[in-house]
Amino acid sequence: MRSKEIGLSGWGRARTARVRAWRPERWSAVRDALAANGSAGMIAYAGGRSYGDAALNDGGDAILTERLNRVLSADWKSGEIVCEPGVSFAELMRIGLAHGFVPPVTPGTGFATVGGGVANDVHGKNHDRHGSFGDHVRWLELMTPDGTVRRVSPDDDAELFAATVGGIGLTGIMLAVCFRMRKVSSNAVNVTERRARDLAEFLSMQEAARESATYSVGWIDATARGRRLGRGIFETAEEADEGVEPPAAGGRRMPVEMPGFALNRLTVGLFNSLYYRRVPKRGRQGRAPLTRFLYPLDAIEDWNRMYGRRGFHQFQCVLPDAAAPAGLRLLMESISSAGTGSFLAVLKTLGGEGKGHLSFPMRGYTLALDFPARRGVTELLSRLEAITVDHGGRVYLAKDAVLSPESLPAMYPRLAAFRAVLDRVDPDRRMISDMARRLGIRGGDA
Amino acid sequence: MTERTAQATWLVLGGSSSVARAFARVAAEDGADVILAGRDMDDLKRTAADVAIRTGRRVEAVRFDAEVFDKHDVFVEHCRKRAKFLNVFLAFGAMPEQAEIDRDFALARQAVTVNYLGAMSVLQRLAPVMEAQGAGNIVALSSVAGDRGRLRNYVYGSAKAGLNTYLQGLRARLCRRGVSVTTVKPGFMDTDMTWGLEGMFLVASPEACARACLRFAKKGKDVAYFPFFWWGIMTIIRHIPERIFKRMNI
Numbered sequence: 001m002r003s004k005e006i007g008l009s010g011w012g013r014a015r016t017a018r019v020r021a022w023r024p025e026r027w028s029a030v031r032d033a034l035a036a037n038g039s040a041g042m043i044a045y046a047g048g049r050s051y052g053d054a055a056l057n058d059g060g061d062a063i064l065t066e067r068l069n070r071v072l073s074a075d076w077k078s079g080e081i082v083c084e085p086g087v088s089f090a091e092l093m094r095i096g097l098a099h100g101f102v103p104p105v106t107p108g109t110g111f112a113t114v115g116g117g118v119a120n121d122v123h124g125k126n127h128d129r130h131g132s133f134g135d136h137v138r139w140l141e142l143m144t145p146d147g148t149v150r151r152v153s154p155d156d157d158a159e160l161f162a163a164t165v166g167g168i169g170l171t172g173i174m175l176a177v178c179f180r181m182r183k184v185s186s187n188a189v190n191v192t193e194r195r196a197r198d199l200a201e202f203l204s205m206q207e208a209a210r211e212s213a214t215y216s217v218g219w220i221d222a223t224a225r226g227r228r229l230g231r232g233i234f235e236t237a238e239e240a241d242e243g244v245e246p247p248a249a250g251g252r253r254m255p256v257e258m259p260g261f262a263l264n265r266l267t268v269g270l271f272n273s274l275y276y277r278r279v280p281k282r283g284r285q286g287r288a289p290l291t292r293f294l295y296p297l298d299a300i301e302d303w304n305r306m307y308g309r310r311g312f313h314q315f316q317c318v319l320p321d322a323a324a325p326a327g328l329r330l331l332m333e334s335i336s337s338a339g340t341g342s343f344l345a346v347l348k349t350l351g352g353e354g355k356g357h358l359s360f361p362m363r364g365y366t367l368a369l370d371f372p373a374r375r376g377v378t379e380l381l382s383r384l385e386a387i388t389v390d391h392g393g394r395v396y397l398a399k400d401a402v403l404s405p406e407s408l409p410a411m412y413p414r415l416a417a418f419r420a421v422l423d424r425v426d427p428d429r430r431m432i433s434d435m436a437r438r439l440g441i442r443g444g445d446a
Numbered sequence: 447m448t449e450r451t452a453q454a455t456w457l458v459l460g461g462s463s464s465v466a467r468a469f470a471r472v473a474a475e476d477g478a479d480v481i482l483a484g485r486d487m488d489d490l491k492r493t494a495a496d497v498a499i500r501t502g503r504r505v506e507a508v509r510f511d512a513e514v515f516d517k518h519d520v521f522v523e524h525c526r527k528r529a530k531f532l533n534v535f536l537a538f539g540a541m542p543e544q545a546e547i548d549r550d551f552a553l554a555r556q557a558v559t560v561n562y563l564g565a566m567s568v569l570q571r572l573a574p575v576m577e578a579q580g581a582g583n584i585v586a587l588s589s590v591a592g593d594r595g596r597l598r599n600y601v602y603g604s605a606k607a608g609l610n611t612y613l614q615g616l617r618a619r620l621c622r623r624g625v626s627v628t629t630v631k632p633g634f635m636d637t638d639m640t641w642g643l644e645g646m647f648l649v650a651s652p653e654a655c656a657r658a659c660l661r662f663a664k665k666g667k668d669v670a671y672f673p674f675f676w677w678g679i680m681t682i683i684r685h686i687p688e689r690i691f692k693r694m695n696i
């Protein structure tokens with residue numbers, strides 16, 4: 001098997017890497033690639049939807065898992081599925097819906113893959129009710145850097161399981177993942193949209209929906225200030241009994257990169273204002289295909305080009321319930337006064353901790369927004385990082401490109417346990433990524 | 447034709463290749479059952495499961511080694527029993543690099559054994575089955591490399607040239623019994639055989655090739671380039687005078 005020199009980037013396009021890429025089509029080729037791994041280490045790259053550098057390994061090796069995309073077994077009585085890591089959530093959705101099942105948890109884009117879903121322990125709009133993806137994984141088959149295939153589960157090598165779920169790919173290459181799909185009565189949801197006039201109202205709406213709503217998500221206007229700080233649209237959704245015509249396949253594309261100047265305080269403010277007013281004061285209800293509700297941005301395939309050539313950063317943090325009202329206010333104030341402009345910011349509740357040592361979720365509120373990669377953005381991001389640490393929160397590694405190594409142990413208290421597993425299964429430190437290097441995740445001299 | 451495809455089984459020879467995998471998916475989506483044949487049984491079983499789950503068709507994996515001619519009789523007999531009506535997609539091949547072939551004759555022999563003799567061996571045994579059916583399609587993946595001997599891969603090219611000539615004769619034999627034989631000559635394909643090779647351009651996806659192959663079969667095409675513009679490229683290449691061509695680095 002041959003490798004190929006290629007360039008890769010995170011979804012935010014602000015971080016790039018030159019890698020020696022392997023693209024195995026079968027399991028034996030994964031072993032060959034791991035064996036050929038040089039001293040610069042290796043990391044898996046799947047859907048390319050991690051925003052920062054979690055799946056990048058500049059100057060080293062990458063295993064592209066896009067062609068490991070087979071569904072290996074499916075039991076349509078129980079909904080139990082085994083599939084390879086390169087299967088995307090959109091594919092799972094399509095295959096499952098034919099039998100009345102959907103992925104138990106899905107991130108906000110259908111282009112993300114099951115491998116990435118495990119490695120980042122992704123959450124979706126149903127986190128309060130259904131937890132994160134790792135909560136549904138029954139077992140997975142993992143090829144560790146020494147080339148051995150191990151089946152790990154919460155019962156069988158629970159430590160390696162906890163280091164693989166949310167472990168940003170550092171335990172090896174997944175070959176198969178077993179999880180249970182969720183039965184639904186149709187391909188549609190009934191969506192309720194309501195305006196929240198300010199942060200306090202937003203938080204009380206979310207708190208109230210926590211126990212009752214299956215899906216919930218808030219779009220927050222990051223440009224609003226003063227009295228309107230924290231205003232937004234709150235969406236909840238319930239499974240619909242009756243389905244809708246499935247949306248046509250194939251989305252629109254972003255044909256060119258938008259010039260950087262097109263995004264400024266004025267245009268972004270205007271956009272957010274329009275987005276807010278789109279929903280009438282008294283709110284509205286309607287039925288929508290589940291995929292359109294879950295993957296609103298997938299309709300424009302490469303929307304990341306909207307931020308121009310230099311790309312963007314996404315900041316996503318979670319703050320525990322108690323600290324959230326004060327912490328979110330500080331975050332929103334810093335963001336709106338910096339005025340660097342974020343299109344759609346997302347605010348939603350999370351239900352509880354994930355199973356992984358580095359799982360992102362905790363019971364609290366998560367805030368996510370984009371910033372164009374321009375002068376001043378790093379300073380803003382480190383301000384947001386400091387507020388997050390002060391309030392006992394966490395930054396989501398799947399989105400991150402700038403976190404400082406000092407903050408990592410504070411945010412992820414199980415880091416030591418994670419390191420211990422890696423020292424056992426990868427003593428020679430052959431799995432590595434730009435993120436792992438930047439954050440000193442392996443500890444010691446890494 | 448569509449009615450016949452509905453009861454048909456596509457026998458996919460070399461079922462682990464990316465084009466074969468894609469072909470199994472499109473053929474099954476089109477309503478056919480599939481037999482995936484090849485050497486890596488673990489891998490074939492995974493593909494078979496995937497195609498069956500995605501399409502609801504019957505898909506099975508059967509061991510087949512193009513180089514072991516003696517076993518081709520038994521193999522073909524097994525396939526005949528498993529399927530009511532057979533179509534054949536021949537997708538196996540071996541493409542050692544010319545530089546390595548020049549160092550090791552065993553690789554030259556392998557290129558000829560797999561690409562030419564292996565294909566001939568299994569097709570010779572399938573021919574009577576197809577004749578007895580009195581209908582059906584055979585699609586064989588050849589290569590533009592067979593159109594002219596080139597510095598960069600003349601051993602592989604000569605094996606494919608042999609295959610092309612064989613397929614012409616087989617086509618003449620089987621057309622009398624209502625069976626079509628399609629020679630597909632893909633240009634550069636984005637597969638694990640070409641991943642990381644120097645000098646690739648206008649690379650086509652395996653999925654697009656697979657869809658085209660099924661279309662060619664339904665039309666009963668004789669020879670088809672894929673993507674179509676390779677017909678133009680190869681027409682030019684075939685017409686360059688030998689005294690110039692021999693000095694070219696292609």
